[in-house]
Amino acid sequence: MNPKTTDRIATFVLYTIAFLIVSVLFGLLAYILYHGFQRIDLQFITSPPETMKAGGGIGPQLFNSLYLLVLTLIITIPLGLGGGIYLAEYAPKNKVTDAIRLSIEVLSSLPSIVVGLFGLMVFVNVMGWGFSILSGACALTVFNLPLLVRVVEESLRSVPREQKEASLAMGISHWTTIRKVLLPVALPGIITGTILASGRIFGEAAALLFTAGMSSPDLNFSDWSFTTPVSPLNPFRPAETLAVHIWKVNSEGLIPDARAVADGASAILVLTVLFFNLFARWFGRWIYKRLTAS
Template sequence: MKPRLADRIATISFWACALLVIAILVSLAGYILYHGGKSISWNFLTSPPQVIRAGGGIGPQIFNSFYLLVLSMAFTLPVGLLGGVYLAEYARKSSWTDLVRLSIETLNSLPSIIVGLFGLLVFVNLTGWGYSLMSGALALTVINLPLIVRIMEESVRSVPAGLREASLALGANKWQTVCRVVLPSAFPGLVSGAITTSGRVFGEAAALMFTAGMSSPALDFSQWNILHPASPLNPFRPAETLAVHIWKINTEGLIPDLRRVADGSAAVLILVVLGFNLAARWLGRKIHRRMTAE
């Protein structure tokens, strides 16, 4: 086979595979949005579910999902960033680093249901917190931490060595080089890692059923005391996220309009994840240009 013909066949094959993936994604998202978009309204997005009569919404579930995202990323991002920087910049090749990487790979391959059972034992029972947002956030941290450490490590390693050498040649020490040269250059990859882990927070359900719970108390959004049981900001209250809500109403079927709520919830979940990814990428590019003076 001639090299030019082989190159053309390979190019067509790559394009066909890419278009196939895009077509599957668009058809799946389009199907969900078509059936669920009819149910989306302001009342649907702000009101709580109705168990007795139809017309309820998913307001508390949306708030719980975003609040759980904030709590989880507050633990995941600092630890993941420091772990990735350590493995990429400071750790030397040794049996210790091999053990750390083996542990990361093992944790990354654990099923979420196993992490949920671990969270039920440790974060729910041993701590005495019960089903709570804090238990769910720590369980999600266990799930996301191996992934974000690897992404952070690879992003830091991808920075050209010449930038480090130039910074050190100008008199900067190791820590100054990492903070002022390496991290700004690796910022797009760091943002991508944060986006990936955030998407897993929105879509996770199995681990949260055993840690955050499958019900939410009646929330009083005028109550700002975080220790009050009805306060939406209380991290030690049970909370049903949007993904758990979709699973629950489809399996239990207690509400009269479950098909409408399930389709609308799925559409909202896709729109939230898509909007969050687009906004985060735009913000990441903007901050990267400012930090690197492009």
């Protein structure tokens, strides 16, 4: 077989595989949205489950998912940036840093149920936070931190060496070079890693069953105190997220339209992840243009 024929066959196989993957993804997305749109309306999105007949809405669960996302990112991003910057710019090449990288690889492959049991033991019981949003956010931080650390490290290492050397040659300090030269150039990769971590937060259920709980109090959306038990912003209250709600509705089967509620909640979850990804990428490009000459 001559090289030209081999190249054509390989190209055809690769295009076929790509087409199959895209077809499966679009088919799954179309199936979820088609069945979910039959249930979605304004009342379903904004109302709590107990205020509607036959299953109710998902208002508190949607808010809990977004609040948990924000709280988790507030904890994860500074730690991930610090760890990635240390490994890329300050960590010496020795057995200790090799052990740290190996530990990060092991942690990134842990099953979510194991992270949930760890969170139950440490954050719920030892720390005494109980089933709460804060316990869930800390468990998800353990779950996502290895991913973000590796993404930040690889993004910083991918910056052309000449840019760093040029900055240092001008007498600029190492830390200022990291802030003003390396981080802005590495920002697109860091944004991509943050989006991946956010997607895992939206879709996680197993770890939250043991940390954030499977129920929510009757929230009072006119009370925005951080200490009131029924306040939406109270981080020490239990919180049922959309992913947990979908699992709960399907597993318990206590309502007559469980399938319709699950379909609607699944469609809302997919659309929320989609809109968040689009917004994060737009925001990342805007920040990148502001911090660089692009």
